[in-house]
Amino acid sequence: MELHIRLEGRKGLADQLYQQLRAGIDSGHLAAGTQLPPTRLLAEQLGVSRKTVAEAYSRLTYDNLLSGVVGRGTFITPRLPIRAPQADTVPLAAATTLERWSQRATVLGQRALDAPSRYDFVGGASSKAQFPYDQWRSCLNHALRRSQRHTERQFSAQGLPELREAIAHHIAFARGVQCSPADVLVCNGAQQALDLIARVLVEPGCKVAMEDPGYPPARQLFLALGAQLQSVPVDEHGLCVEQIEDGTRLIYVTPSHQFPLGMPMAETRRQALLDRAAALGALIIEDDYDCEFRYQGPAAEALQRLDRHGLVAYVGTFSKTLLSELRLGYAVLPPAVLQAACVAKHLTDWHSPSLQQWALARFIGEGHLNKHIRRCHEVYSARRERILTRLDGDLAPWFDAVSASAGFHLSALAKPGVDVELLISLARKVEVGLYSLAPFFSEAPVKPGLLLGFGAIELLDIDPALDRVRDTLQRLS
Structure with missing residues (x-):
């Protein structure tokens, strides 16, 4: 990589080189510890004599900005950068909007x-101590080999077919979710699934209902999109369905393991929620974030399994089941929502990382997840x-x-x-x-x-x- 230096004319070349290198060091653009090109190489790149470069390096060394290491080369000496005074900035027209987003931290x-x-x-x-790193490494190697053989440059925003098939089989077995691979959208964690669903459903001023207490990132997401948020209380049986207001467009719940209190939603309350959503024409987001781990009693069915009207969007994640660093999740969406969410996904990031999708599909298919x-x-x-x-x-x-x-x-x-x-x-x-x-x-x-x-x-x-x-x-x- 060439060092970016611009010399003008043929006079004072050593001084020009000195000034530009010094400015880069003082501003921090040339970081401490960076190795500079040898004098001969830099002279060839700039079209000047080696003596010119050596003179500039000598002055910088005298200023304690450079240091030479025998057998290795010339390096920038560690020091605190001197920041140039910032020019007067013009207030942005979107300053109020930016301030609102800045306050969304949870x-x-x-x-x-x-x-x-x-x-x-x-x-x-x-x-992390329980994670099977050796098996995951083997699956990543498989994904790299797949990438070598893969000739297409484009991938579906919905996710790789083999991963969607693996997810559909897994959640049908583990949670009783009724779906096909065609219903699954692969996302970068459950949070992106929530974002995509809300992005295509929520407009400024529309009503969104969610549990109180509830999941703060979901709350902040809905508010950031301009929703009129209704905080619906919970009791020992879950969400108090009768308090969902008329005109509600979206309902966010955690029925299997209420976040953060932990109690499951009662069966009668689940059916009441589905009936209320049908009367409103509202979509329910079922966030089933950690319910593969169950310790007593029969496993509660996913709310999605009881849905007969295409009103439940089932959201899950592998970040909690496997590793938070994985950042892969999924949503099982009704047909009315799926196409719009895929468009939003494509506009957001085209698709989730294909290497990780191949690896996870292999990981699930070989039984490592179970x-x-x-x-x-x-x-x-x-x-x-x-x-x-x-x-x-x-x-x-x-x-x-x-x-x-x-x-x-x-x-x-x-x-x-x-x-x-x-x-x-x-x-x-x-x-x-x-x-x-x-x-x-x-x-x-x-x-x-x-x-x-x-x-x-x-x-x-x-x-x-x-x-x-x-x-x-x-x-x-």
């Missing part, structure tokens, strides 16, 4: 930036039981566990007198990461409590962590 987005504690009960994080789920189910079940035992035991004076039979997080409601926010702050000082339920409430009265994720904490770490929580609570009491 508690989950901020949480991802925080340094993890030694003992971390973060929700939504899976166990084996991984069975392994994780055993691990998560033991962690869940340990947390419940402690909540029912020495932590019972302060917390009540919310009944939940799926997923890999639990919610615990605080009893009167417990200052949850102070507990979280003090727990952080003893290296325990706890997380409040409060940010998930919008208009409904906040129920103080904790969201206890057990996907990322090892079984042997749970007791030492909860011992520190108990001791902190005793001091507060």
Whole structure:
């Protein structure tokens, strides 16, 4: 790669070269540690004498901006860059719109930036120790070989046929979802699935209903698109369907494992929701984010399986089942929505990464996904039981566990007198990461409590962590 230098005329060439190199170093455009071309090579590139380049390098070395390493070359010396003063900027006409988007940051987005504690009960994080890296590596190698043989340059926005077929078979087996590969849209995680569905359905001012408490990124997405958002309360049976307003166009729910509280939606409430959606002509987004892990009782059927009118969009993800870094999810969409969502997907990013799609199709087809789920189910079940035992035991004076039979997080409601926010702050000082339920409430009265994720904490770490929580609570009491 050539160094970008522009010399004018034939006079003062060494000084011109010196000034341009110095400006690049001071501004940070030429980063510390960058190796400069040898004097002979740069002289040939610029069409000047080697003496000219050597003189400029010598002056920069005298200024302590360059340093030579015997046998290796000349490098830019590490130093703090001196930023040039920024010119006066013109206010953008879209400044108000940009400000609204800037304020859409969610508690989950901020949480991802925080340094993890030694003992971390973060929700939504899976166990990396259980992931079959060797099998995934083999599937990636298969995908690379497929790429070598693949002659077409274009891929369908809907996703590779073999992955859509693998997904359709998997969710039919694991969740009872009724679909064919033609109904599946492959996305970059469940969040993009929500975005695509909302993008083709939501217009400024239209009514969208969702659970309260609920999933903050979904809430912020609907608001960003200009929706008139209705926060519908939940009780021990799930969404209070009778409170969904007339004129609602879209309903977002987590019926199998309500986020964040955890209880499943009752069967009678599910049918009532489908009937209400049919009366409104509203689409239901069923976010089934972690329900492949179930620990007691018969598995609740997906809401989509009960749908007889093409009103349910079923959304799932592999980011929680496998790895968060995978960023692959899917949506099973009614025909009325699928074509529009595929167009929106194409305009957004053309298609999800084909290499990862080939690898995941192979991973599912060879049975690795089901084996991984069975392994994780055993691990998560033991962690869940340990947390419940402690909540029912020495932590019972302060917390009540919310009944939940799926997923890999639990919610615990605080009893009167417990200052949850102070507990979280003090727990952080003893290296325990706890997380409040409060940010998930919008208009409904906040129920103080904790969201206890057990996907990322090892079984042997749970007791030492909860011992520190108990001791902190005793001091507060």
